[in-house]
Amino acid sequence: MNPLLESKLNELNNASDYECWYLVKQPTAFDSICYLVSFLEDFKAQDTPGNLQDYIANKIESLKAVKPNVEISNNYRALRVAAFFGLIRMTNTKYENAIITDSFKEVTLRCNGEYEKTELYLDIIQRQIEKMYISSSIDEEYERVRQEYRLYPVMLLYKILIELGRSTGSYSISMAEYRYLVATTKTFEGFLDTLLLIKLFRDDPDAVTSFEQYRSKFDNRLIQALKQLSTLVVERDSISLNEDYIEEVAHKVYIFEDNPNVFTTENYLGFLGSTKSLFELEEFEEEEELTIYDDAIRVKGGVNTLLYGVPGSGKSWTIEKEYCDNENRMERLVFHPDYTYSDFIGQILPNVSDGIVSYKFTEGPFTSLLKKAYTHPDKMFFLVIEEINRGNAPAIFGEVFQLLDRDDDGTSEYGITNVDIANIVYGNPNKKIRIPSNMSIIGTMNTSDQNVFTLDTAFQRRWNMRMIENTFEGHAYATTTILDTDVTWERFCEVINNEIVTKNIRMTSSEDKRLGTYFVRASDLEYHEEADNLELSEKERIAAKLLNYRFAEKVLKYLWDDAFKFSREDIFKNTIYKSLEEVVNHFNSRSSAKAVGNARLDVFKDEVIDAFLTQEVSNNNVE
Structure with missing residues (x-):
């Protein structure tokens, strides 16, 4: 057998069942x-x-x-x-x-x-x-068994029949040639290889027998659709061009070859359901494809929700566990003082192609997710805005602010005009913009950051406010001890937060300075004994020490520089440890004392240490 034909035979042998043109x-x-x-x-x-x-x-x-x-x-x-x-x-x-x-x-x-x-x-x-x-999203196996098949099968079949007719005088192929060679061609550009294989197949008298062993793997049901085409004559053992339509088919192939990959992307389904043919050269208007979504049954319940609480109370954790953990249905961004309307909505940027500079609107995360939600009505989408009050939120939202008013099903009550957004989302610049009912906006805000940018009343009233309680209920590492001490993370937070609320009365909104239950990760609490293992290399010991340092560098620094900045004497022995450096060094065994275990806690006042080591926790809420 010719090596090329044998290679095709091996390809069929390795193929999955129904890895072919399929209906x-x-x-x-x-x-x-x-x-x-x-x-x-x-x-x-x-x-x-x-x-x-x-x-x-x-x-x-x-x-x-x-x-x-x-x-x-x-x-x-x-x-x-x-x-x-x-x-x-x-x-x-x-x-x-x-x-x-x-x-x-x-x-x-x-x-x-x-x-x-x-x-x-x-x-x-x-x-x-x-x-x-074949294969589009209509096919349940288009991303698996038939993931490499991307073509219009009828056009490939037309091309094969036309070329064979021109070279042999017979516009026909056998059913075996169709099943094993033509219907296993994956792209239109593969027609030359298929034509060569057909010639080799016809030259080898044993080829049919060799290929027939795979008959059960390749479904032939698409033939039933092809039989309904007036351009083809489908018989038991062959497929031919109808003699009355040879010129018409040749003309169709000629037109199609100008753009064989037309509508192979997401707008294909709109084109398929339209009244346009594959051979109309004018571009299919995207708006015709998109307006079909206006009539779709859409998931309801989109909301604007603002989660607020102390830093580390679990706002981001709540989003993942209670709202959405699928990155494909989420856009996550962070507001900050330099974040702008253009970053959020989109902006006109230069584009260089073939040495020619043009300008086009490039969408931001809001516009991008708006289109996803509009074109996928059966799924809920989430725009997650972390630290929403660290940016000038009303200015960043701009006129989109109006869309935050929603009706009972979650759709924007009022539409706004924005040509750039409408072009991207609807393919129609004249269409009014609305947030669909299957798109929610979730914002997070640390209450300790209220002085960064104030969210005015008009802005806040358009959100459902939800306080994330600073609680250890269901917390995965509440009872984990801090390094090699006997103090659990839960007890540490309870004692420190009690000090913040009861003694730090000189501070405005002192409760906002409390430690959140998720202020640290479980790994920040873990003690790495390798730091003192002399059998390990110096590099390995240093790596372990750096891991042990993380708790103090994060938590003690926060307490010294922020929570107790004006009243360090409330919890620290600040007459002995007069700087943050001395506090951190002692806790991390870097001072002359080489503190280990509970001795690390000596940086705190004695009554605070006593409270740490009293393991009675009144409830799950952290004051």
């Missing part, structure tokens, strides 16, 4: 599928909820009483074929939520709902099957 194992007759879509449309329009499968069964029974010769599948899952044909558009896994497309409406208008009269809309059947793309 779901359901009936594919266009008229039957149209009837199913009409039943779905009626089901969606009814007021009382019910079971789609039962509804379709009843509709089929009623139809057969009037039209006994009409053949329709009673399995509602055949609607997946309708999605492949562009008659419906799936918004999630439920057919009840699918969107009826303009293509189906055009069919209905042509035949007045008598879908068995296919002669009235043969051109639409032709157009929609030619627009089928």
Whole structure:
């Protein structure tokens, strides 16, 4: 066997089942599928909820009483074929939520709902099957088994038949050539390799036998769709071009080859459901693809929520555990004094291409997530703004501030005009901007930072305020001891926070200076004995020491420089340890005392140490 042919044989041997051009194992007759879509449309329009499968069964029974010769599948899952044909558009896994497309409406208008009269809309059947793309998100295996397949199969088949006809005089391939060589071609650009393999296949008398061993791996159901094309003649053992359509097919291939990868991205589904053909050279308007989302069933409940509490109380943890932990449905950003409207919404930036400078709007995180939420109505999306009061929030939001007023389902009550955002999100600069019901905005704010930027009343009233309680309830490392001492993290916080609240009365909002229960990580509390292991290398010992230093460098520094900046004598022996350096060095065994264990605590006043070592905790709340 020729090495190239043998290589193809090995490729098929290693391929997964159905790693080829594929259509779901359901009936594919266009008229039957149209009837199913009409039943779905009626089901969606009814007021009382019910079971789609039962509804379709009843509709089929009623139809057969009037039209006994009409053949329709009673399995509602055949609607997946309708999605492949562009008659419906799936918004999630439920057919009840699918969107009826303009293509189906055009069919209905042509035949007045008598879908068995296919002669009235043969051109639409032709157009929609030619627009089928393998593999798109309609295919449940498009990111797995068929992840390398990205082509319009009918166009590749047309190209193969045209080229063979021109070179041999016969515009035909055998069914074996179709199954093993053509229907396993992954991209349109691979047609030359496929043509060569067909020639080698025909020259080898034993090739058919060798390839037939893989017959069960490669589904041939797409043939049932191809049989409905007037341009093809599909017989038991061959596929040929209809002689009456050879010139038309050649012209289609000529047009298509100008842009063989047209609509291979996310706007394909809108194009598939539209009334445009693959051969209309004018660009498919993106707004036609996007406006379909206005009619989609959308997740409700979008809110604006502002989480506030002391630093380390677990605001970010709460977002991950209670709101969203999927990075694909989240945009996370941090406000700061230099953060601007342009950073948040987007800005016009120069773009250099082929030496020519142009300017285009580049979206910011708000606009980017707004489009994701609009085009994925079945999922909730989250814009997370950390440290919202560290930036000038009203100025950063700008006119988008108006969108924070929401109605009962979570959609913005009032729309605003913004050409740049509308172009990105809707593909229509004239459309009013609204936050959809499936997009929530979650902000976080440290109460100790209230003096950075004040959130005015008008801004705050548009948010649901939620205080994150500074509690150890359910805390993963509350009972973890600090380094090699006997003091748990929970007890340390309780004692220090009690000192802050009861003694630091000279400070405004002293409670905001409390230690949050998540002020440190569990790893900051861990003691690394390797620091004193002389059997280890100096580099390893230093690395361990640096890990042991983290608690003091973070917590004691905060207490000295911030929480007790004006009253250090309340907790520290500041007549003995007169600087932060002396405090940290003693705690970290870097002073002459070489303190270990509870001796590290000597930097604190005796009554504070006594409180640390009294392991009675009254409740889970940290005062």
